[in-house]
Amino acid sequence: MSRRRVVIPSEEELERRNTVGIQAEYISNVQATDFPRHYPGEDNSWNIDKFRDGFRVQFHKNGPLEASFSLIGIHAAVANAFRRIMIADIPTLAIETVFIENNTSVIQDEVLSHRLGLIPFKGGREGLHSFLKWYKKKPNTATDNLGVSGDHFDYNTVLLRLQVKCTHNEDAAEGERDPRKLYHHAHVYARDIEFVPVGRQARYFSGADAIVPVNPDILIAKMRPEQEIDLSMHMYKGVGSDHAKFSPVATASYRLLPTIKIVEPILGADAEKFAKCFPKGVIRLRKVTRQEAAKQGSGYEGHEGELKAVVEDPMKDTVSRECLRHDEFNKKVKLGRKIDHFIFSVESTGQWESDAIFLESVAHLKAKCKAFEKQVINMVR
Template identity: 40%
Template structure:
């Protein structure tokens, strides 16, 4: 059987060779095996920030459905902790209770969700009048993390007479996420290290003026992004195929500069050959965004071949702050593994 070209070719207005022969078992003359399939899978770390919140890696040797499954699990099925119930004792700000509660619920929290269990019952019961319970429950250290927000705006007695900025004239004119105080439950003081906190201290929650105040206690629970976006563990989780740029014919002089401008910055470089002529060369194809602008120029279109590697996925993952991006990828793989086990059990129960 002749080797299959594993590239997707990009024409001016078409994309060719999109059929995924690797995932078509009927097209292979050899029996498919899990062991051989896993042998060709590789993961290469490209870049990771010092704080671990951003990660770039290449997933090589898999098909698009598997890469997309990893991306979707990262977005929606890796659990995190988020504010679920808010007990509003005082809110005299201009923001309505329900709008303020929604804003608080979206604040990212730095706490390891693996140390908690999913809530098995409703966080709050409803009384016979259809109203939430009259008093705040104490919380359970296995299920909850509790934060308290208590801030009041007053006039600044030491403010200069000519001051006009609210931050100078008033005290606590702006309420930031740094105002939240963690309230340990049970043995959480020693069990949760480092202590839970807001991921960012500079998120603006509300603005107050003298006499206005906010007092609330926020109960966090473990949840999934598929239930609510506030539980999504990533800011972004994306992938794209590895670009391949093949120069079929030497491009010199002004054409080389035009060729360079047709791609994203850093993709094409201009070198000087042995004859002293400027020649275009591929410097870093990974930077190419596949705009195909070069194909607009008739004099250049025939000299270049644009394609993408079908089984080479360049992932970019940015954590929202609960866990490092690398930990999130590992947790996503565990979720995928459990899904495959469940599917295998279901199939086995049917075919017996």
């Protein structure tokens, strides 16, 4: 009985497989090939230990409203699952229903309601993510003068009010032409929206934890004397797959890590021209050292003190391929992208902190996997 020979690929071959090739007119090697039986004699079966050893999370920026981090060692399908969950499956609060009592401004009722619905709000974390539940509307329920029906409770509905009227400013200077100084409430901003706590909401949303707009300077409408807006609003918990206003992110995107490999020395004026082909900070110019000039086969022989181009920070590159347009660089540089290195950029709308959005997406994906596992087990049974 013959034994099967196990083939171990070289480091160069692994790097080639793990890099998307960027040429002047096309790209190559775009599909992952690390699965069983693709390469004869190689064992590419997935196992948890191998994944754990190769997977890393590296943060580049972590602020309350913006985060940038890398997921290294995963497939595009998993990275894209995180992106889609962050956009569409993480719940937030947004204005869903607007009850207009009086609107004499120039903005139509439906346009005003749409603008209100897109304003992001923030509040106490425990109240937003733990206390408030999903709202389910019951058919044929009567409402009171605020639009509150028998299916609205403190744990599923947040009540807001907007009551502003434009009046003359008696203290305005003579000859003043700025409407914001001539009148009171000439501009209606998000800060004019009032949160009305109901029931136990005062316990979770008070003081610094009160529900307020993320940006109080969002312009809602412009009015002139005697014009008035009087309305109430209901906020519900929802997800981005229902409407974009419920999405916790302004943007959630990723890109592959660029790779720039200089295979032949680029010196002198060519080095300066080469650096200008990339965004600032990608390529750096350094002088050839004596040791490099003395080393045989380095390509720097006799060029001591001259400027050479070196790769400083490939993450800043946008892969514009500008350098490939010049014949003098075609055979001296290879461009690519790491197929398993995803650089994420997440901008929060304010209800969730940017890094917490990613952590919540991990929890959501884990719950989805457990639900799918349970369905498979039941199907087999």
